[in-house]
Amino acid sequence: MGGDKTAMSGNESSGACAAIPGAKTRVRDRIFETACELFYRHGIHGVGVDAIAAEAGSNKMSFYRSFASKDALVTEYLREQEREYWAWWDGAVAPYPNDPRRQIEALFEAQLEIAKSNSCRGCALGNAAAELSDDEDELSTLVRAYKEKVRKRLHALARAMGARDAEILGDSLMLLLDGGYFTRLIFPLGSGPICAAIPAVRALIDAHLSGGHALPPPR
Amino acid sequence: MGGDKTAMSGNESSGACAAIPGAKTRVRDRIFETACELFYRHGIHGVGVDAIAAEAGSNKMSFYRSFASKDALVTEYLREQEREYWAWWDGAVAPYPNDPRRQIEALFEAQLEIAKSNSCRGCALGNAAAELSDDEDELSTLVRAYKEKVRKRLHALARAMGARDAEILGDSLMLLLDGGYFTRLIFPLGSGPICAAIPAVRALIDAHLSGGHALPPPR
């Protein structure tokens, strides 16, 4: 989710940009930051490089001195979003080491917290997937890898929790997580179905931990 | 929004389409059908009217004889998608009148069935919301109304089921539903997290029906 942008300090620049340790904000960074915001708000196809450069107080020529193409910028945007996402995930989970159940709950609590921001428009990577065409392979491959990593992490947490069927529980949690992101696109602030995520998470975990009813028979 | 184009030939009533088997398909219908497919596959912003007309075996001029603008076409596309969605919903639910629990299960079973088609790219309305900018108000208002109707229906089903907290249960189901649509964008065929939807639905309903733990809304 696109919230707050940390000014990605340790930046690897390509080619022409020699490393100067000065803390001054490079045009490249300003442009990139602006691009991230605009892509998140208006969608990737809905923002042109001219608009990005202008919004960053620069111009198209300076844009192309820092980025090989719009496509390269988009790729970097998605990578950055993923980087921030894992940082957010790790931060949310960190206070509860060796307590997978509490970690999952903390994750959804953190999601709800972000969802309350009025700048929230759900999952940047997921939204990108929704507007990407079939032929934009490189991008959707990137998003797919990210989503698969989310899934694996949830599986691992469910397994560490000792769930009876960790795959099912992990997948169920992923549905709740992504459902929260998806509905947040439509429902404003804290009034949407995402408010039910945490009770649902608890109920599902309970159902998978307590030795009550076995998994429902296959239809 | 200019809907003044009265050229909406008489086939508006649902049954009239299949009436005349030998009738040649009108250009308008061919174009509209093609547009729906292309919008769904490549996104609304990713398809131009020229491509639509060409794919329909026609040309741009004929397109503008039938549609006032691309925007009008998009609006009609979203309306049609919603119409089809409710028809699908009602069809899935019809075999189980007065059995809200079975209806909900049938709904998710039908969703899973559709998700297995390789042409499935999740929820057309929801995807549109993901790529719509903030300033495209008319469209997102349409999507919002649709999503709110989904939510209300799920609330009603949960209430009819006698759930302890019908709002929470309905919202939880909506998260699962939309999570299924969202993840289906990324995960192919029947291998994604959506396979966990039905077990999750059953577990959640069980938790809300059996006299377990109360769920105070975490306002």
Place this chain on the structure above:
DNA sequence: TGACTAAGTTACCGATCGGTAACATTGTTG
């Protein structure tokens, strides 16, 4: 036959798209 209509065809418009060339300006550093 003639009138009407639906549709195809070609050419065009202004705006915007991603992307580039050439030149002017600034700020830092030796």
Place this chain on the structure above:
DNA sequence: CAACAATGTTACCGATCGGTAACTTAGTCA
């Protein structure tokens, strides 16, 4: 100061965008 790198400015390119005008073709029906 001069050298140099980073950035701003203007103008331009070909392609595509949504949208329109004018003309032609073909089918239908009286």
